Amino acid sequence: MFEKIWNNHVIVAEEGKPSILYIDLHLVHEVTSPQAFEGLRLSGRKVRRPDLTFATMDHNVPTKDRFNIADPISKQQVDTLTKNALEFGVKLYDLNTIDQGVVHVMGPELGLTHPGKTIVCGDSHTSTHGAFGALAFGIGTSEVEHVLATQCLQQAKPKTMEVRFVGKRPAGITAKDLILGLIAKYGTDFATGYVVEYTGEAIRSLSMEERMTVCNMSIEAGARAGMIAPDETTFNYLRGREYAPQGAEFDRAVERWKALRTDEGAAFDKVVEFDVDTLVPQVTWGTSPGMGTDITGSVPVPERLPTENERKAAAAALEYMGLKPGTPMTEIPIDYVFIGSCTNGRIEDLRAAASVAKGYKVNPNVTAIVVPGSGRVKLQAEKEGLDKIFVEAGFEWRDAGCSMCLAMNPDVLQPGQRCASTSNRNFEGRQGRGGRTHLVSPEMAAAAAIAGKFVDVRHWEFKSEVTA
Amino acid sequence: MQPFVKLTGLVAPVDRVNVDTDAIIPKQFLKRIERSGFGQFLFYEWRWDEKGNEIPEFSLNQQRYQGASVLISRANFGCGSSREHAPWAILDYGFRCVIAPSFADIFYNNCFKNGILPIKLSEEQVDDLFRRTEANEGYELTVDLENKTVTDKLGLSISFDLDEHRRQFLLQGLDDIGLTLKHEDAIAAYEAKRAAAGY
Numbered sequence A: 001m002f003e004k005i006w007n008n009h010v011i012v013a014e015e016g017k018p019s020i021l022y023i024d025l026h027l028v029h030e031v032t033s034p035q036a037f038e039g040l041r042l043s044g045r046k047v048r049r050p051d052l053t054f055a056t057m058d059h060n061v062p063t064k065d066r067f068n069i070a071d072p073i074s075k076q077q078v079d080t081l082t083k084n085a086l087e088f089g090v091k092l093y094d095l096n097t098i099d100q101g102v103v104h105v106m107g108p109e110l111g112l113t114h115p116g117k118t119i120v121c122g123d124s125h126t127s128t129h130g131a132f133g134a135l136a137f138g139i140g141t142s143e144v145e146h147v148l149a150t151q152c153l154q155q156a157k158p159k160t161m162e163v164r165f166v167g168k169r170p171a172g173i174t175a176k177d178l179i180l181g182l183i184a185k186y187g188t189d190f191a192t193g194y195v196v197e198y199t200g201e202a203i204r205s206l207s208m209e210e211r212m213t214v215c216n217m218s219i220e221a222g223a224r225a226g227m228i229a230p231d232e233t234t235f236n237y238l239r240g241r242e243y244a245p246q247g248a249e250f251d252r253a254v255e256r257w258k259a260l261r262t263d264e265g266a267a268f269d270k271v272v273e274f275d276v277d278t279l280v281p282q283v284t285w286g287t288s289p290g291m292g293t294d295i296t297g298s299v300p301v302p303e304r305l306p307t308e309n310e311r312k313a314a315a316a317a318l319e320y321m322g323l324k325p326g327t328p329m330t331e332i333p334i335d336y337v338f339i340g341s342c343t344n345g346r347i348e349d350l351r352a353a354a355s356v357a358k359g360y361k362v363n364p365n366v367t368a369i370v371v372p373g374s375g376r377v378k379l380q381a382e383k384e385g386l387d388k389i390f391v392e393a394g395f396e397w398r399d400a401g402c403s404m405c406l407a408m409n410p411d412v413l414q415p416g417q418r419c420a421s422t423s424n425r426n427f428e429g430r431q432g433r434g435g436r437t438h439l440v441s442p443e444m445a446a447a448a449a450i451a452g453k454f455v456d457v458r459h460w461e462f463k464s465e466v467t468a
Numbered sequence B: 001m002q003p004f005v006k007l008t009g010l011v012a013p014v015d016r017v018n019v020d021t022d023a024i025i026p027k028q029f030l031k032r033i034e035r036s037g038f039g040q041f042l043f044y045e046w047r048w049d050e051k052g053n054e055i056p057e058f059s060l061n062q063q064r065y066q067g068a069s070v071l072i073s074r075a076n077f078g079c080g081s082s083r084e085h086a087p088w089a090i091l092d093y094g095f096r097c098v099i100a101p102s103f104a105d106i107f108y109n110n111c112f113k114n115g116i117l118p119i120k121l122s123e124e125q126v127d128d129l130f131r132r133t134e135a136n137e138g139y140e141l142t143v144d145l146e147n148k149t150v151t152d153k154l155g156l157s158i159s160f161d162l163d164e165h166r167r168q169f170l171l172q173g174l175d176d177i178g179l180t181l182k183h184e185d186a187i188a189a190y191e192a193k194r195a196a197a198g199y
């Protein structure tokens, strides 16, 4: 699949030089674009294809009282994007539009993400879009400028890796557990330099949104991009969306997309297998997404780890996280819960969390916020009454944005606070200086909010079903 | 972009694996709309405590490493986000070269766009550099991109690998947007072909 998309987009390939690759879709947000637009201005260049460029604001946006950005530098960044979009003729989904949201939630939702496309954004989680069988990857600001100016990128051809999920996903195991489990087993750099294709029955049976959760965290394994071959699930998701082909054209597109499927016996540079039959819900304990374990497990004892570097890293992480070696994961009390982000801020995530929360109350020691991934997700959740379930249970119901995934807006952990988070990175300080992040699925996060500590959501007593 | 040809400079160590971009430049400093001035925030939360006091144990705060231009660190350096603010901060602080056993892709790529040379050496070679830096105050390395070597005054000489295109790119300080635009005809032809095919 990768090979086909790559070959379809290479414009110039010269021996010993990176290829010039055409880019079909360029997504832009406020944090990584100001210097790129400024670069264009300084060199007197234009945006070559404003029709293939779409912008939104997400990182700095407050989730309460969103039009009032108190931090003047945040406000300047948001205003700069508005100004640049206007000046360069780029379509912007700003705070006044229902489509505004985390860039990787918004793109698929609008039907901008198609199988076979090359998609870039100045954001590492662009890998999310690979769930549709697109080649999607994050780029730096210099490359943002490059794509704005030329609609192309210079790229050396990456290697390919198949990550084969073997077995059947057990009940109660989420897409988040699949990807967290994979990274806990193989580490945060096993896929560096590779484009990963996820295969296997456990992947095929995932919904479109679940596939996005898996591909989203490809970058946490170091991968250049993560992809899943398109199938009926993909086509059904796209049908009827604003920027998807319409009518007969859609059917023609589906024929084209079907041809992207990986050929039987296609060769990958590397193959990795991951057993899902015995997978249990995952929780991270450290300051790197690979530092994770089973909810039935415990905080590791650094001295027992195999290499000196691992021992040092684990000891430093435990010190930062304020955890004692050997503590069972289910005995770690939490202060905060964040449900949202481009990993787990879509409607299915909110449904799953709501079904856990329904009929319960958030533990009095816990502050819990739910941040929909986009304005549309928020609207849909409200139509389904999910907001009421959350509010009744004591969660705060917020406006769309990145929020506490990286805490560039006012949603920030205080030093020492411990958070069960559905986001993708547990780096030191990610959610606020001194803040302690544990990555989990939306179900696990909701259950933790209620219990005040991590619990095994497989044994949760659901008060009643939440239906769509 | 400033070319990189040869550099002799003081070496500073950051002895951690998986140094992520949030550690290199925390998000509260990503709000600026300029490219410059990020050096003061490099490794911010490792350099300053919550009250803004210097953390003396952190290497970059130690007198002996002031003015360093070569940074050595451990595996998977620069993992995490695509923020180019990370190399901007490293460059603005005064580093022109980062040596580690491995780098995250996007960070590695971003370095070249900013005239920073990232060098991959083996774990053993990097271990050795850490030992030499620790043992010799004022320890300097000479990084020669023409010859792809790293040497010191104590007789160490290591050659490193680098993609030839990337090497030329740094040696000449090229503008890659300009290079791509030289292929304007091919790009336009590709767009025309695609439009004719109906997508």
Ligand code: SF4
Binding pocket: A058, A059, A102, A103, A104, A123, A125, A341, A342, A343, A401, A402, A405, A406, A423, A424
């Ligand atoms: S939700 Fe988090 S990971 Fe996703 S784009 Fe926003 S900050 Fe990045």
